Amino acid sequence: MLTQHTSTCGKSTGTSTGARPGRPSCSLTQRHLQRGWFSRTPLHCPHRILSSSQAGCRLCSGKKRQYSASVRASSAAGAADLPAPRENLGDRIGAFRNAFWKFLRPHTIRGTILGSCAVTARVLLECSEYIDWGLAPRAALGVLALLCGNGYIVGINQIYDVDIDTINKPFLPVAAGELRPALAWVLVVGLAAGGLALTAANFGRTITLLYSLGLFLGTVYSVPPFRLKRFAVAAFLIIATVRGFLLNFGVFTAVRAALGAPFVWSPAIIFITCFVTVFATVIAITKDLPDMEGDLKYKIDTFATRLGTKNLARLGTALLVANYVGAVVTALRMPHAFRVPLMVGAHAVLALNIILETRRLESQQHSQLAIRQYYQAIWRLFYIEYCLLPFL
Structure with a gap:
């Protein structure tokens, strides 16, 4: 689905045969999706800023459902790759104290x-x-x-x-x-x-x-x-x-x-x-x-x-x-x-x-x-x- 979207919104430099000349591409890349950026920030497109409820632009409105599904799947994969937040020493001591008291x-x-x-x-x-x-x-x-x-x-x-x-x-x-x-x-x-x-x-x-x-x-x-x-x-x-x-x-x-x-x-x-x-x-x-x-x-x-x-x-x-x-x-x-x-x-x-x-x-x-x-x-x-x- 990512490839399909990229070919719709590609640059006029030859990266896609279906792009309009002079129209810049959406800044949606595989690297951004893997980092899980879209789980935390609005979707940025040169044509306009898209909220999570407006997953698409004027050039790709026909792909809205496919695009949203792609973002959700890629965001989930990216979030899974992120390291779990580390507990600080105070939290670990507090958790042990509570467990020991119950013990x-x-x-x-x-x-x-x-x-x-x-x-x-x-x-x-x-x-x-x-x-x-x-x-x-x-x-x-x-x-x-x-x-x-x-x-x-x-x-x-x-x-x-x-x-x-x-x-x-x-x-x-x-x-x-x-x-x-x-x-x-x-x-x-x-x-x-x-x-x-x-x-x-x-x-x-x-x-x-x-x-x-x-x-x-x-x-x-x-x-x-x-x-x-x-x-x-x-x-x-x-x-x-x-x-x-x-x-x-x-x-x-x-x-x-x-x-x-x-x-x-x-x-x-x-x-x-x-x-x-x-x-x-x-x-x-x-x-x-x-x-x-x-x-x-x-x-x-x-x-x-x-x-x-x-x-x-x-x-x-x-x-x-x-x-x-x-x-x-x-x-x-x-x-x-x-x-x-x-x-x-x-x-x-x-x-x-x-x-x-x-x-x-x-x-x-x-x-x-x-x-x-x-x-x-x-x-x-x-x-x-x-x-x-x-x-x-």
Whole structure:
């Protein structure tokens, strides 16, 4: 088509037999088309300036459709040949930061920070005579070590779940291609090594062993040939142990040891350890509610695939309500250890809240959006419990 047009609008110098003498040619050349000029600027013709909607001149108006098609095709080819714009360093750093934050699973990070800070605050209130603010940097290193362990556990799970996550959680950075698997491996190995080094250097043998146990459980949860997440009971036991027992008991033991206070069981710490263990069990069994499609495809055995969405949501709600009732009974039976009005009132309100969330889930026919909102509501209640701990 380009040749056909050129012969119509050629110069009178003999480049075309069909050109009128003295009439200059259009400045349309193969070189211009390949550069993609016409995708960005009006079409220039010596007879007049042509907009993209006027692709032709008085000499070539009869070729208008053929000419426009030629320009579009050539412009597309030229644009494809242009190099992609380079990202500057700031953009690349920003993209990595966002991907890394998603890789850490922010809702679990918030739970770890709140849990460790709440338990620490409770110990400080009970052992105020031992407080030494010079230990604050050491406490910060302890929280950092916990975050490293948290990042390792959720990160290794994403590496081995990448195929399932392309269906269940395509927004996660490894599944979405925002983090290459090789880089994800570098991150999880660095997080595990860094967390273990911080713990060993600052918190002694007992805490280091507890920390190592947490890393081990997180590994066998996700990594073949163990991959215990395939089995519903084993999966919830691991999550309940790490999130419920190891976090609370480990932080409690580490803080008292750092303060130099003798080890004495605290009713509040016993309560929160038991309460959060049950709560973590609920999180463990309901976390797969939004993921049934991928779990069924890859034959992952979960309570969601066994019981179905409706039955599992009701089971999770029943366990949480029982947990809240247990908190009320504990306060009434141990008025010397807890602030009864706060303990009873707060947990009654929270129990009502999860019941209402369940009713909303059922009223929305267990849609995918409603399921995610229900699961997020469970995590909000989890955060609230830790916020209450220093004041109970």
